[in-house]
Amino acid sequence: MNLINKELNVSKIPIVRIDNSLEKYKTMPVFQEKVDKANEVLRTVGLPEIAMK
Numbered sequence: 001m002n003l004i005n006k007e008l009n010v011s012k013i014p015i016v017r018i019d020n021s022l023e024k025y026k027t028m029p030v031f032q033e034k035v036d037k038a039n040e041v042l043r044t045v046g047l048p049e050i051a052m053k
Contacts, residue, residue, distance in 0.1 A: 029035070
């Protein structure tokens with residue numbers, strides 16, 4: 001194991017940094033037309049049967 005891996009293993013700092021600037025999109029309806037169409041298909045056709053073993 002190299003030195004960088006050892007340092008990451010003992011470090012308390014997360015490797016991945018979360019980008020909070022994307023939070024503004026959390027409540028925005030993205031692709032709302034596609035979501036509405038998918039909901040309509042599920043409402044009319046339904047889900048397929050799943051065979052259990």
